[in-house]
Amino acid sequence: MTVTHALEGGFGVLRRQDPELAGILDAERERQATTLQLIAAENFTSPAVLAALGSPLANKYAEGYPGARHHGGCETADAAERLAVERARALFGADHANVQAHSGSSAVLAAYAALLRPGDTVLALGLAHGGHLTHGSPANFSGRWFDFVGYGVDAETGHIDHDQVHALARAHRPKAIVCGSIAHPRHIDHAFFREVADEVGACLIADAAHPIGLVAGGAAPSPVPYADIVCATTHKVLRGPRGGMLLCGAELAERVDRAVFPFTQGGAQMHTVAAKAVAFGEAATPAFAAYAHQVVANARALAEALADEGLLVTTGGTDTHLITADPAPLGVEGREARGRLAAAGIVLDCCVLPHADDRGLRLGTAAVTTQGMGEREMVLIAGLLASVLRGGTEPARTRTDVHELTAAFPPYPG
Ligand SMILES: Cc1ncc(COP(=O)(O)O)c(C=O)c1O
Numbered sequence: 001m002t003v004t005h006a007l008e009g010g011f012g013v014l015r016r017q018d019p020e021l022a023g024i025l026d027a028e029r030e031r032q033a034t035t036l037q038l039i040a041a042e043n044f045t046s047p048a049v050l051a052a053l054g055s056p057l058a059n060k061y062a063e064g065y066p067g068a069r070h071h072g073g074c075e076t077a078d079a080a081e082r083l084a085v086e087r088a089r090a091l092f093g094a095d096h097a098n099v100q101a102h103s104g105s106s107a108v109l110a111a112y113a114a115l116l117r118p119g120d121t122v123l124a125l126g127l128a129h130g131g132h133l134t135h136g137s138p139a140n141f142s143g144r145w146f147d148f149v150g151y152g153v154d155a156e157t158g159h160i161d162h163d164q165v166h167a168l169a170r171a172h173r174p175k176a177i178v179c180g181s182i183a184h185p186r187h188i189d190h191a192f193f194r195e196v197a198d199e200v201g202a203c204l205i206a207d208a209a210h211p212i213g214l215v216a217g218g219a220a221p222s223p224v225p226y227a228d229i230v231c232a233t234t235h236k237v238l239r240g241p242r243g244g245m246l247l248c249g250a251e252l253a254e255r256v257d258r259a260v261f262p263f264t265q266g267g268a269q270m271h272t273v274a275a276k277a278v279a280f281g282e283a284a285t286p287a288f289a290a291y292a293h294q295v296v297a298n299a300r301a302l303a304e305a306l307a308d309e310g311l312l313v314t315t316g317g318t319d320t321h322l323i324t325a326d327p328a329p330l331g332v333e334g335r336e337a338r339g340r341l342a343a344a345g346i347v348l349d350c351c352v353l354p355h356a357d358d359r360g361l362r363l364g365t366a367a368v369t370t371q372g373m374g375e376r377e378m379v380l381i382a383g384l385l386a387s388v389l390r391g392g393t394e395p396a397r398t399r400t401d402v403h404e405l406t407a408a409f410p411p412y413p414g
Contacts, residue, residue: 036406039362040236040322040362041233041236042236043235048278049239058270062268063262063268089247095250096253098110098246098248098256099243104207104233105132105133106260107209108231110260111256112205114258116175118146120146120175121149122136122176125150125160125179125180129152132180132207134207149174151164165193175202176204179205180231185318185323186315187320193226203229204226206226206229206230207232208230209231210320210322213237213366214295214321219289219292224247240278240283297374298378299322299364302365303318311329321366323364325360341389344396345399349361368381373409
């Protein structure tokens, strides 16, 4: 069956029954296929993952865990969850995996619930330096319920300031230290964080939402041997369904499971759990390892090409799928740049840049690499992007170039 057929099966029914909504989904499919997806947190899941998401497990209530559910009729739900758990454990070399977390934020919430009490002190990367909302934002449960202290990145190098982490840990004696970021482009030194956590008697939580897919493909170092709990999303480089998961040692398995259900969630979304199983299976293949390494090679090529075009690339490059850059030398700040690029069919995020007044840009190569693009296309993309930002090319002209490029690399060929 071709990919188009696999996707069309469900769409045909929808088009007949609800043309209004089907039209909206068709427009989204068209948008994804004809513009450049450079949002660092996005990817194109496989048709097999989409099929699992659209499967009858979407109908099933399954509170609890395999073999101990609060509902009847959970035999196949149990089988799907056991498969997802076993595949996650094998893929990441973890004693225990919980695959029920509804999202990355739910996974972080569960990690805090497993290890902390309200009012505890937590040391995490400050939000202005690349921390996530769940790392102490006052607008989020984390900032409301815990006492967060933020470490930062060095003003010169952009790398995490290890001396500051050490000093703050000694001064505040946090109950937990969080390592992980939404925007830091370099590998995290998990051994360093483990050492500091041990010195001050803290737990170590690795929020690996972004790099976990690279870890799966052997293209980034694993936090699993170092962290007490690893939280992650399944929908970024990992290329699974939107969702979260947690990995930990056997000694924390029960606490983590109880922190997810019943403490922070009700029934698991079993169709998503099944789709996670599919994604873990795909991520264990040599083809995925090659993909993960190509994602990094593409990000390095894109970072270099953006620097050649005059953008200021944070830390001077990247180790991962993610790049942040200041477009100020081209005469535009991040928010304005994002709007202009969107009009030209280049979709990316703007982000806070550490130690800067204006916003910058955040880009990632997970989606374009899934489409089959390589280093050559990254240089092309950097050229198109810089030309729009300099005001040298009309957005409509660039849109045509983007169309040509995406037509050669359709996300769902067939
Ligand atoms: C480091 C980090 N933690 C947590 C999350 C939250 O994930 P979600 O949006 O699935 O809640 C993200 C999302 O991008 C993230 O980058």
